Amino acid sequence: MANIILPKKWRLSEKSVTPEEVFWNRRKFVKALGLSGLSIATFLSGTSLLGCGLKKDKLDPKAGPSGGVFEDPTDDLYPAKKNKKFLVEPLTPEKVAASYNNFYEFFPDKENVVKNSKNFQIRPWQVKVHGLVENPKTYDIDDLIRAFPLEERVYRFRCVEAWAMVVPWTGFPLSALIKAVMPKSSAKFVRFKSFLNPDQAPGQKMQPWYNWPYYEGLRMDEAMHELTMAVTGIYGHPMPKQHGAPIRIITPWKYGYKSIKSVVEIEFVKNQPRTLWNDLAPDEYSFESNVNPKVPHPRWSQATERLIDTGQRQDTLVYNGYGDSVAKLYS
Numbered sequence: 001m002a003n004i005i006l007p008k009k010w011r012l013s014e015k016s017v018t019p020e021e022v023f024w025n026r027r028k029f030v031k032a033l034g035l036s037g038l039s040i041a042t043f044l045s046g047t048s049l050l051g052c053g054l055k056k057d058k059l060d061p062k063a064g065p066s067g068g069v070f071e072d073p074t075d076d077l078y079p080a081k082k083n084k085k086f087l088v089e090p091l092t093p094e095k096v097a098a099s100y101n102n103f104y105e106f107f108p109d110k111e112n113v114v115k116n117s118k119n120f121q122i123r124p125w126q127v128k129v130h131g132l133v134e135n136p137k138t139y140d141i142d143d144l145i146r147a148f149p150l151e152e153r154v155y156r157f158r159c160v161e162a163w164a165m166v167v168p169w170t171g172f173p174l175s176a177l178i179k180a181v182m183p184k185s186s187a188k189f190v191r192f193k194s195f196l197n198p199d200q201a202p203g204q205k206m207q208p209w210y211n212w213p214y215y216e217g218l219r220m221d222e223a224m225h226e227l228t229m230a231v232t233g234i235y236g237h238p239m240p241k242q243h244g245a246p247i248r249i250i251t252p253w254k255y256g257y258k259s260i261k262s263v264v265e266i267e268f269v270k271n272q273p274r275t276l277w278n279d280l281a282p283d284e285y286s287f288e289s290n291v292n293p294k295v296p297h298p299r300w301s302q303a304t305e306r307l308i309d310t311g312q313r314q315d316t317l318v319y320n321g322y323g324d325s326v327a328k329l330y331s
């Protein structure tokens, strides 16, 4: 086991600061393989490392050059009305935001997510909403997107890796969907689950140490908060795959990994649900994960952040600048 030769990109740089790399140290890597019952040989032969094995002949004809969907059945809803209450300036250019994406289902490094998500089929798609509710419902995505009025909001976005951007999301307040299914008083948390489809998501095949599908959670009051959005579009059009099409969550006062992409299930539960990053590294990624410049990540400071377009460094704001509206949730 100790003599495995990993492809160059798989070796850890000690200075690296991305969350996934927590898990890329050799001891845990080997342990994860052992736990998942795979032999190294099976694992390495059955995966398409670094995208080399992707079949070019199976590209989705609807996938645009940047992974955008050009014939989206909800195209007519965009651009949605701007909600002027939520404005931040200046915007990060779309091209930058759309080519720098954490989406481990498709690839562990941001620059390859677009290419590796081309085959991802975002129709048909259903979202199952269930658990401790009076009206459980499985929505077809196109009905769901039309069920609640869409609006555009410009939010700041802060990844735990200390990069930041400002983007216009289109979607609806998650609270609208929550009210529609009528949670019981016993529902204290909301659990979100992303898709599982290793045939279309190479990252799910090549990284078996993640407990796919990606899962996240919020407290009920966080999920009901007016800032929390179910997002279906960005920059005035349907969301391209790399940002989490066809529907994702956005909680702008929390680190980016709480904003789960490509959601297929929303469940109302009594107890605090487990989350993928917290299960992997509980001392590095808490359930709450509110942006806080004063609480360093165990391996780096959170005092400042880097804007992905200009590279400029600026001070991190507590609750990512949304304290006026969310601090009361934590008093």
Ligand SMILES: Nc1nc2c(c(=O)[nH]1)N[C@H]1C(S)=C(S)[C@@H](COP(=O)(O)O)O[C@H]1N2
Pocket (backbone or CB within 6 Å): 097, 100, 101, 102, 103, 104, 105, 158, 159, 160, 194, 214, 242, 243, 244, 256, 257, 258, 259, 260, 261, 262
């Ligand atoms: N399903 C899923 N959701 C996810 C992730 C992921 O890997 N899989 N990455 C998270 C992280 S770490 C970040 S920073 C944001 C990135 O969103 P963006 O690509 O739209 O900027 O998505 C979050 N949601």
Ligand SMILES: [Mo]
Pocket (backbone or CB within 6 Å): 102, 158, 159, 160, 161, 255, 256, 257
């Ligand atoms: Mo992130």
